[in-house]
Amino acid sequence: MSTRPVRTHVGLQMFLDRLALRSTLGSAEQEAVLALPTESRQFGTNQDIVALGQRTTHACLIAAGLAGRFEQTSDGDRQITALYIPGDMGDLPSTVLPRAASGLVALTDVQVLHVPHDALVQAADRHRLLALAFWRDCCIDAGIMAQWMLNVGRRDARSRLAHLFCELSCRHGTRERTASLGFDVGMSQAHLADALGLTPVHVNRTLSVLRQQGVLTLKGRRLTIHDWGALKDIADFNAAYLHLERQPIDG
Amino acid sequence: MSTRPVRTHVGLQMFLDRLALRSTLGSAEQEAVLALPTESRQFGTNQDIVALGQRTTHACLIAAGLAGRFEQTSDGDRQITALYIPGDMGDLPSTVLPRAASGLVALTDVQVLHVPHDALVQAADRHRLLALAFWRDCCIDAGIMAQWMLNVGRRDARSRLAHLFCELSCRHGTRERTASLGFDVGMSQAHLADALGLTPVHVNRTLSVLRQQGVLTLKGRRLTIHDWGALKDIADFNAAYLHLERQPIDG
DNA sequence: CGCGACTTTGACAGATGTCAAGGCTTGTGG
DNA sequence: CCACAAGCCTTGACATCTGTCAAAGTCGCG
Numbered sequence: 347m348s349t350r351p352v353r354t355h356v357g358l359q360m361f362l363d364r365l366a367l368r369s370t371l372g373s374a375e376q377e378a379v380l381a382l383p384t385e386s387r388q389f390g391t392n393q394d395i396v397a398l399g400q401r402t403t404h405a406c407l408i409a410a411g412l413a414g415r416f417e418q419t420s421d422g423d424r425q426i427t428a429l430y431i432p433g434d435m436g437d438l439p440s441t442v443l444p445r446a447a448s449g450l451v452a453l454t455d456v457q458v459l460h461v462p463h464d465a466l467v468q469a470a471d472r473h474r475l476l477a478l479a480f481w482r483d484c485c486i487d488a489g490i491m492a493q494w495m496l497n498v499g500r501r502d503a504r505s506r507l508a509h510l511f512c513e514l515s516c517r518h519g520t521r522e523r524t525a526s527l528g529f530d531v532g533m534s535q536a537h538l539a540d541a542l543g544l545t546p547v548h549v550n551r552t553l554s555v556l557r558q559q560g561v562l563t564l565k566g567r568r569l570t571i572h573d574w575g576a577l578k579d580i581a582d583f584n585a586a587y588l589h590l591e592r593q594p595i596d597g
Numbered sequence: 598m599s600t601r602p603v604r605t606h607v608g609l610q611m612f613l614d615r616l617a618l619r620s621t622l623g624s625a626e627q628e629a630v631l632a633l634p635t636e637s638r639q640f641g642t643n644q645d646i647v648a649l650g651q652r653t654t655h656a657c658l659i660a661a662g663l664a665g666r667f668e669q670t671s672d673g674d675r676q677i678t679a680l681y682i683p684g685d686m687g688d689l690p691s692t693v694l695p696r697a698a699s700g701l702v703a704l705t706d707v708q709v710l711h712v713p714h715d716a717l718v719q720a721a722d723r724h725r726l727l728a729l730a731f732w733r734d735c736c737i738d739a740g741i742m743a744q745w746m747l748n749v750g751r752r753d754a755r756s757r758l759a760h761l762f763c764e765l766s767c768r769h770g771t772r773e774r775t776a777s778l779g780f781d782v783g784m785s786q787a788h789l790a791d792a793l794g795l796t797p798v799h800v801n802r803t804l805s806v807l808r809q810q811g812v813l814t815l816k817g818r819r820l821t822i823h824d825w826g827a828l829k830d831i832a833d834f835n836a837a838y839l840h841l842e843r844q845p846i847d848g
Numbered sequence: 849c850g851c852g853a854c855t856t857t858g859a860c861a862g863a864t865g866t867c868a869a870g871g872c873t874t875g876t877g878g
Numbered sequence: 879c880c881a882c883a884a885g886c887c888t889t890g891a892c893a894t895c896t897g898t899c900a901a902a903g904t905c906g907c908g
Contacts (some may be wrong), residue, residue, distance in 0.1 A: 417746065419747065422814035426745055427743045427746050440742075442732050443733055443736045443737065443740070447743065476719070485690035485693055491743065492698065493668060493676040495742065499749045534855090545897055547897075550856060576788070582670055582672075677896060753864095786886075795868080796864070798889090803890085851897070851908090854903105856901090858896085868891095870888085871888070872888090873885090874883100874884090874886100875883095877881090
C-alpha cells in the first residue's frame with residue numbers, strides 16, 4: 347500500500363468527490379469543503395487511529411490506505427463494522443457524537459487528515475446543502491452497515507467473502523463507473539475474518555474454495571476476480587445500497 | 598400490545614423527549630417539533646410499514662407498538678437490523694435518503710405517525726440545533742447497529758439474546774432512569790431469531806438455558822429478569838452506546 | 849540469511865441449523 | 879360454554895458449518 351503522503355488538497359478533493367457523488371452541491375459549498383483546515387497524520391498497520399471510547403475534537407479523513415471502524419468485546423474479540431478507503435471520512439459522525447463508541451484502526455499504512463469538528467459544524471451551519479450532505483453521508487454509511495449485518499447474520503462464509511469483495515470492487519471502481527476486477531485489498535486474512543464475523547482459519551479455507559471454483563484469486567493482498575458474474579451470484583450482491591450514482595438532494 | 602391509538606400530540610412529545618434526551622434544544626426547536634404535521638396509521642403484526650426499496654415522502658414515527666428495520670436476502674432470509682419503540686422515528690434517515698434500502702415491519706400491532714420529509718427538512722433548515730439533533734439521532738442509531746453487529750458477529754447465542762434483552766430493558770426503562778426488570782418484548786421467537794442472526798429453534802433452546810440458569814423468564818411475550826447482574830455479565834453489556842444521558846450538543 | 853508476520857493444512861470439537869412432529873394458547877364462531 | 883383453527887412454542891435426532899489447536903510452510907524485509 348502506498349505510503350507517500352498525499353497533499354492536503356488532494357485529500358479534501360477526494361472527500362468532496364464522495365459527497366458530490368451523492369448530493370448536488372453548489373460552488374459555494376464545494377469551496378467550503380476545500381477550505382476546511384486539516385492536519386496530516388501517518389499510522390502504521392494495526393495502529394489505532396481512534397481508540398475505543400476516545401473523545402475527539404476532529405474527524406478523520408482517510409487520505410491514503412485502508413482503515414476500519416471496529417467494536418470490541420470485553421475479551422478482545424473484534425468486529426470490524428465498516429471499511430474506509432481514501433476519500434471517506436470514517437468518523438464524520440463524531441462531529442455530532444464526539445464520544446466515539448467505535449474505534450478506528452489502520453489496516454494498512456494510512457494517511458489521515460484531521461478536520462476539526464468546529465470547522466465541520468460551521469460549514470454545515472453556513473451551507474444548508476452541506477448540512478444535508480453530511481447527514482446523508484452518515485446515513486449512507488449506516489445503510490452499508492445494515493447490509494453488512496445481513497451478510498454476517500444470514501449468509502454463509504463463502505457468500506460473506508464474496509459480498510465483501512463485490513462491495514470493495516464497486517467502491518474502488520467508482521471512478522471508472524464499473525466494478526474493478528483487480529485491486530489491492532490491503533487487509534490480511536485476519537482482518538477479513540474480523541470484518542465478516544469469521545475465524546482467520548475459516549477465511550483461509552473459504553478463499554481456497556473460491557479459488558478452486560475459479561471465481562477469484564487472492565495472492566499477496568492482491569485480489570483478481572476471474573468471474574464477476576459468478577462472484578455476484580454467490581454473494582447475492584446488488585450495488586444499489588452503495589448509492590454510487592448522483593441524485594438530487596431533497597428540499 | 599396495546600392497540601388503542603395514541604393522540605398525535607402524545608406521539609410527537611415522545612419523539613421530542615427522545616431528541617431532548619441526547620441534545621439540548623431551545624423552546625423554539627421544541628415547538629417546531631411539536632408542530633410537525635402528522636397522519637396516523639395502524640399496522641397489524643408482520644405487516645410491512647415500508648417495503649424494501651420503497652420510495653417514501655414521509656418518515657415514520659412509531660407511536661405505539663414495536664417495529665423493526667430489516668434487510669433481506671434474495672431467498673427471503675431476513676435480518677432485523679434495528680428495533681423501534683414508541684418515540685423512535687425509525688426511518689428518520691429516509692428524510693435525506695428517500696430511496697430506503699431497508700424495510701420497516703410491524704412486529705406487533707403498531708401505530709405510526711407519518712411525518713412528511715418536507716416538514717422535517719424545513720424544520721432543520723429553520724433551526725440549526727434541530728438539524729444537528731436529527732443528524733445526531735441518526736448517528737446514535739448507527740452506533741446501536743454497530744453494537745448489534747458485534748453481537749451477531751462475535752458472540753454466541755446465549756450472549757446475543759442476553760445483550761438484546763439488556764438493551765431493550767434499558768431503552769424501555771429510560772423514564773425511570775434505570776433498567777426495567779420486567780417488560781413486554783412484543784416480538785415472537787422467530788423475530789428474535791431474525792434480529793440475532795439465529796434460527797427460531799435455537800432461540801428457543803437458548804431461552805430455556807437462560808431460564809434454567811435462573812437468569813430470566815420469557816412467558817407469553819412477557820420478559821422477567823430475575824438476575825440483572827448475571828444477565829449483564831453474560832451479555833458483556835455496557836449501556837454507554839445507547840446515549841441515554843443528556844449531553845450538550847456541539848457548536 | 850534470518851526473523852516476524854502471515855498463510856496454509858490437518859484432526860478434531862462444538863455450536864448452530866434442519867427437519868419433523870407434537871403441544872400450547874388464543875381468538876372466533878357456533 | 880365448547881370446539882376448532884392458526885399461530886406459536888417445544889422437543890428430539892441428526893447434519894453441517896465453523897471454531898480450536900497446533901504445526902509447518904511461505905513471503906517480505908532488514
